[in-house]
Amino acid sequence: MHEPLTGEWRSRLEQNLAAHLGMVRAPDSLWERVEAALEPRETTSVRGSAWRLAACLAVAAAAAAIWFAHRRPESPSTLEAAAMRVHQEFLGHPERLDLRTQSAAELRNWLGENSSLTAAVALARPQPDPDALELVGARWISFQGQRVAAIAYRVGVFPATLLIARARDLEPRQRESLTRKHIVVRNVEGTAWKLFSWETHGQVYALVSSLPDQSQRACVLCHVEPERRQMILRMKFSG
């Protein structure tokens, strides 16, 4: 924990920060730049049309994914609720981790040594990393008497928490909303968070993302391949 600064020095520092970091007037030329950037491009070409068709197909694919993701409005499962609780704890007490590491390899080893869970956290990230992903660590939580792993990380400045549980350890009721092969996406009431949950290869995942824009970018913990990443970023969710 960081002790707060005390006394007059803190007060003077704050006064001077306010005095020297105040608002400035934007240059008058800004509107012309914005307006120019808003103008539609008028050049067309066969290649442009092909790109447009490809874009339309991508949008259609994304729309289909959204339809799949939103067609079931059930309330969050208790595993999802646990993910939100752990995420909240991570925000307030980032020091409460069983493993502090920025290394994906170390995290994978730790999981393997202490459980039969696996995490496909990318071992190598692009340099420079366009998502500025930073692994923070992991902890165990007890869920229905089973050990569930919670991985804490940040995408830029925004925290994200990923819970991983063994599917066969969960009660059927917990798995009910996750037995299909698609991702369930929920808005977390009263927050800007998004909650993603899915099941694959015998493991159930619940991911809470604090990213206010393109919350699905939290998926880049594992998906670093450019095409996959682009596909993920193109997905849009309402709410």
Add this chain to the structure above:
Amino acid sequence: MVAAESEREVVEACRRGDRDAFRALFVAHKDRVYSIALRFSGDEATAMDITQDTFVKLFACMAEFRGEAKFESWLYRLVVNCCLDHRRKARRLVPLAESEIRRPFLSAENPAAQAERSETSRRVQAAVARLSPDLRLAIVLRYTEGLSYEEMAEVFGVSKGTVASRLSRAHKNLARRLSHLAKDWEMKDA
């Protein structure tokens, strides 16, 4: 500032694609967006780029704004994201210290006082420039925009405790870097 009621109307008109309404929204918020961008990047050209990107993005996704959050909070999130995007694209930013901020809002000081103020500003901004992006954004939103902990928590999507922790770390860092100015500030206060 645009009054709340008329801002709602302006936002609604923007959602219908009304370019004049968007101009009004731009005029109402351009200084705050540019200020955040400039204080974050420390470079006027980068700040122009970030501001442009923010408004272009704002226009493009205006339809997604559903009025559930405050418009300003939504706008702040866009600026914050654009700042971070630019930082990722530019491998190195021009340090704030190399950029002189030439347009203070209020300037009624004599030339000597202005020069002294400018030097202090340069040092403060250089210290801010050396903070990590998340701490720097917290400082900028707090002291450039005057956001409360609660508002910052909403913009960053974190708890108030996290905001407090970031500001505390940033203050300690800045206090260490600016300790050489402590005497000057003390004398001015005396």
